[in-house]
Amino acid sequence: MIWILVVTFLAVIFFAGIRIIRPTHRGLVERLGKYKRFCQPGFHWIIPVIDRMIKVNITEQMVDAQPQEIITNDNLNARVDAQVYFKVKEDESNVKASQYHVNDYRRQIVNLARTTLRNIIGTLTLKSANSERDKINGELLSTLSTETQSWGMDIVRTELKEIDPPTDVQETMNKVVKAENEKIAAVDFATAKETEADGLKRAEIKKAEGVKRGKILEAEGEAEAIKLVNEAVERYFIGNAQVLRKLETVENSLKENAKVVLPSNTELINVVGEMAGVLPIKDKFTDN
Secondary structure (H helix, E strand, O other): OHHHHHHHHHHHHHHHOEEEEOOOEEEEEEEOOEEEEEEOOEEEEOOOOOEEEEEEEOOOEEEEOOOEEEEOOOOOEEEEEEEEEEEEOOOHHHHHHHHHOOOOHHHHHHHHHHHHHHHHHOOOOHHHHHHOHHHHHHHHHHHHHHHOHHHOEEEEEEEEEEEEOOHHHHHHHHHHHHHHHHHHHHHHHHHHHHHHHHHHHHHHHHHHHHHHHHHHHHHHHHHHHHHHHHHHHHHHHHHHHHHHHHHHHHHHHHOOOOOOOOOOOOHHHHHHHHHHOOOOOOOHHHHO
16 A cells, blocks of 8 residues: 555656657756756656756747837927847757846846837937838847847847827828828829820821811812813913904904905804804815
8 A cells, every 4th residue: 555655656756747848948957946957859857846947938039119108309209119029049058048147038128128219219300210210120139139148049130110109290290291192193183184285285286287288289289270271271272262252253243234254265264154054165266
């Protein structure tokens, strides 16, 4: 019976002392409050009650610096929030430093980040603070890296989450941005209208030029036609016009039953004969 109790007690002690360390952690074993050994990932056993194992996360971690009100150089209360990414180095000395050189390194990083942000942003105006985020991140990273050298960790990066001005200032800034956007939109609209008007103007000019060219071509065609008619008149109509004038003279003379003697060999005799439907009498001597 006693042996059963002893075996049970030893089994309880054994299982109570089992510790498993994952690859993402490293372990520090303390015995009666004094550092005893460093533990790599895997199976470990400690003496319950006497030994204590501290597991330290060596992966990249993030802490939020928590929003705070910071007075900028232009006496405005800006609401500032940031995040800090860090990683405990995995070798024994640095893992020990993260536990024995600083009390609760996560909380200390938050406090240090908040203080550093107040010092940096307090020298900037609200406008410059918003436009120089990379500069602020760089200074914050540099300061934290320097201050945490003895804590056994690397500050990987810092990120400003927000730099918000007071409500009234934000409303004013929104109005300014809105006015600027409306101004840009008005300029774009005016430019578009000007471009449209210029296009219509060019189209009207092209149309007028086309009409002008059409009229010129039409006038040139008419002039050419008149020229051809004149040439035809000059060539074919002058002789007939002279005959017609003679006929008109004869007609006017015959109206009063006047007698007109015409030479027999004139062209007018032939014309009058043709108009009357008779042929002129030929001279017998001529026939012979």
